[in-house]
Structure formats: structure tokens, C-alpha cells
Amino acid sequence: MNQSHESRTPPIVSVDVVLLTLVEQVLHAVLLRRAQAPFAGVWALPGGYIHTNEDADAQASAARVLREKVGIAGAYLEQLATFSGPARDPRGWSVAIAYCALLPVQQLPAEHADISVIPVTALPQLPFDHRAIVDAALERVRNKSLYSSLPVHLCGERFTLPQLQQVYESILGEPLNKVSFRRKMDEMELLQAVPGAMHSGGAHRPAQLYRVKPAFRQTLALAPRGL
Amino acid sequence: MNQSHESRTPPIVSVDVVLLTLVEQVLHAVLLRRAQAPFAGVWALPGGYIHTNEDADAQASAARVLREKVGIAGAYLEQLATFSGPARDPRGWSVAIAYCALLPVQQLPAEHADISVIPVTALPQLPFDHRAIVDAALERVRNKSLYSSLPVHLCGERFTLPQLQQVYESILGEPLNKVSFRRKMDEMELLQAVPGAMHSGGAHRPAQLYRVKPAFRQTLALAPRGL
Numbered sequence: 001m002n003q004s005h006e007s008r009t010p011p012i013v014s015v016d017v018v019l020l021t022l023v024e025q026v027l028h029a030v031l032l033r034r035a036q037a038p039f040a041g042v043w044a045l046p047g048g049y050i051h052t053n054e055d056a057d058a059q060a061s062a063a064r065v066l067r068e069k070v071g072i073a074g075a076y077l078e079q080l081a082t083f084s085g086p087a088r089d090p091r092g093w094s095v096a097i098a099y100c101a102l103l104p105v106q107q108l109p110a111e112h113a114d115i116s117v118i119p120v121t122a123l124p125q126l127p128f129d130h131r132a133i134v135d136a137a138l139e140r141v142r143n144k145s146l147y148s149s150l151p152v153h154l155c156g157e158r159f160t161l162p163q164l165q166q167v168y169e170s171i172l173g174e175p176l177n178k179v180s181f182r183r184k185m186d187e188m189e190l191l192q193a194v195p196g197a198m199h200s201g202g203a204h205r206p207a208q209l210y211r212v213k214p215a216f217r218q219t220l221a222l223a224p225r226g227l
Numbered sequence: 228m229n230q231s232h233e234s235r236t237p238p239i240v241s242v243d244v245v246l247l248t249l250v251e252q253v254l255h256a257v258l259l260r261r262a263q264a265p266f267a268g269v270w271a272l273p274g275g276y277i278h279t280n281e282d283a284d285a286q287a288s289a290a291r292v293l294r295e296k297v298g299i300a301g302a303y304l305e306q307l308a309t310f311s312g313p314a315r316d317p318r319g320w321s322v323a324i325a326y327c328a329l330l331p332v333q334q335l336p337a338e339h340a341d342i343s344v345i346p347v348t349a350l351p352q353l354p355f356d357h358r359a360i361v362d363a364a365l366e367r368v369r370n371k372s373l374y375s376s377l378p379v380h381l382c383g384e385r386f387t388l389p390q391l392q393q394v395y396e397s398i399l400g401e402p403l404n405k406v407s408f409r410r411k412m413d414e415m416e417l418l419q420a421v422p423g424a425m426h427s428g429g430a431h432r433p434a435q436l437y438r439v440k441p442a443f444r445q446t447l448a449l450a451p452r453g454l
Contacts, residue, residue: 008278008279008280009279009280010237010240010276010277011240011277011279012237013237013238013240013322049235050237050238050311050320050322051235052235052236052237052238052313052319053235053236055320056312057311058311058312082285082306082309082324084284084285084324085284085285086279092279093279093282095240095285095322095324097309097311097322
């Protein structure tokens, strides 16, 4: 570090969050209407500055953005990548530390004038490089769903194995073999049966309800050989 | 973004690079002796500030750091993760966009008083959170070597298939089956034979020399089902 930090304009630093949920088996992203310039009034990813007086790290900044601007807590969060350069933000050379967040749709607030939940295949034109950030998040979620427990974070607290399989299939865009899916879930040691809790599914016989073991509520379980 | 960017201290932003090479089949990292405070005189990862007046993005900053401080060009570079928080740098709340770089040892400059090439298992105590950054890089390189062409960036321009297999084995820490290794290399469509170029390996009969196809010199080839 030959030159002092003060000798040139430092980059602008923000966090941006691709918050994904599953609505009727289709991946949706949550967009907020921007309150301020640049792009005031335009739909964009939830984001904001790092608050160096209160945030423990950039992930804490992302969690705070979700809490303060979307009104949610407890989403699964992971760092996606950092996007940077002189042109992505009209205010100047900027760094966006991007996060991917997953939340069951039941835990999202209702849509209103400034918050919208939109299928990822039908997003409007987004400001900054937010489209590239969304695309990176979708690629990450699809790839990681092939070998990890990531999709459980789109399920409610309790779910049946057929429901979980359907969540995986919705993300991967293809049907999975039931027997091998269940073996992979077993191998990941991800789930615990909820004692005595059964789901009555219409014409089917009642199915056991499961939940994620506490150890895997913020970290992923991995399936070493993939699904 | 409710509050203006100027209303609180912005984070310090830097890039840090874990530059890895292979010396006698052992992964080594390149450390530089820090010229300035904090930690002046201490061995650390190559790093520096983003130059917003010249860098096209943070990866260009990382490439510039390698060029100016290590004296190398053309290393394979990929973004690793961004490390952040109030405690990692004594100067204040900081963001380090970390990169992983791979280079054949033949392209490294000679060691001197301020540059050292050290086995990753024998690194000295490192300042900041550089140990955590190195650990993340090693995990990334080992994981990605299971399903991609990443290790070729540790080879010189021309190599035989047994030499390439040995590079993979050095990173993964285990022997690989020769037949399945060669099939995976074929599936990735990564290599081209160098016409007429053979390697004379002592007692063995001469072996064909290969090089990486131009398409995969800065992007990875992927083996969908792993090695």
C-alpha cells in the first residue's frame, strides 16, 4: 500500500441483496421501489450503505437492510460476489458486496406500493448492474441445489418429503427420482421428523412432517456426490 | 439508502491476493514484506487500495497489485470472497475483496528480501485476517480441482498428461486413477496436443506434450460429474 488511503477518491461501498422466495413453485425475487436518487422511483434490489458505526460485517449490513427496508428477519443469507467498477453507479467508482437470501413466502410481508415479489423470469429492467447480480444469484442457487441443503430455506418450518422434493424440482427445473432424493436427504443428515406431526394431503394418506436440524438452519449440509 | 453516503465514516477498501504456486508438488503461497504501517516489516498477502482513477474493477486492482508489487503478469485470477468488519484492520472498519491467483513457479520472480514463497502448511503468523483468507483460498482451490480445469494454471505452458495428473494429485492430496483422469480431461475438451512436441522423460518413452486451448486460458473448463 504505497499511497495513502486519502490521496485518491475512495470507492462507494454498498451491499445489495437478491432475496428469493418460491411462490406456487416459481422462483420470485423481492424488489423495492427506490426512495432516492439515483433511479428514484425505480424498482431495484434491496440495498444500502454499510453502517460502520453499527454493522459487525457486510453480512450484518445485508441483514439490517432486509430488516429495515423489507421488514423481515431470519432469512438464510450467503455472500454471492462483489461487483465493482467506475460505471455501475452514476455516483462514481463503486463496490457492491452482493448477498443471496432465501425466505419461505409465508414470512414475507404483503406486497404494497414500494415492495413487489416478481417471478425471476419476468423482472422489469433493473438499474445499476442489478440484472447481472440477479443472474449470478440464480446460477448460484441452481448450482448449489445440486449438492446441498440450500432449498430447505425456501420451505416453511415443517414440510413433508414430497413437498421438499417439489421445492428442489422447482429450482432445478427437472423431476428428481424419489428414491435417490430420499437417500440423499438421509446422507446429508439434514432433517428430523417432528414427533407425532402428520400432514393430511387430501386424497393421500397422512405424511410425516419434517424440520431442519438446528445445526443446518444457518449453514448448509452438503451431499458430496450431488443429487 | 436513507442516509447520505457522507454522514458516517465509509469503510476502507482494499484488495488482497492469495497467490499460489506449486514447488516440488507442494502448494506454496507468495508473501510480501509490508513496507508500511500497520504491520510494517511483517510478511503478509500482496494487497493494496483500489485506484479509482485507473482500475476497471476490483479484479483489475488485484492484477495491478500483482504486477506492481510482485512483478508478475498473466496469473489466473478469480474472486474468492469479501472479508469485512471493524476489527480486521487497525485503521478502522474495512472491506478486503480477496482474490485467488495461480501461477506456474517458473513465472515467479526470484525470492529476495521482500518476497517469499512458502509452503502453505508452514506459513508464519499473518497480520489482519490473512490466515482466514488463505484458508478460504485453499478450500476453494481443492474443491474446484475436483470438477474443473483450475489446476492447469499451476502448470507451465506445455506439459504431459502424467505431469498434469501429478499437479491434480498434489492439490487433492490423493492418487487419481489414470484412465478416469484422462477421460475427464477429454470430456472437458481442455487440452490440445502440441504438434510434434514430445517430452523425453529419462527411462520412459517420450510422451506427447499438451497445452491448454486458448478458450480456457482465463476461464475454467468444468467436468459436470467431477473427477
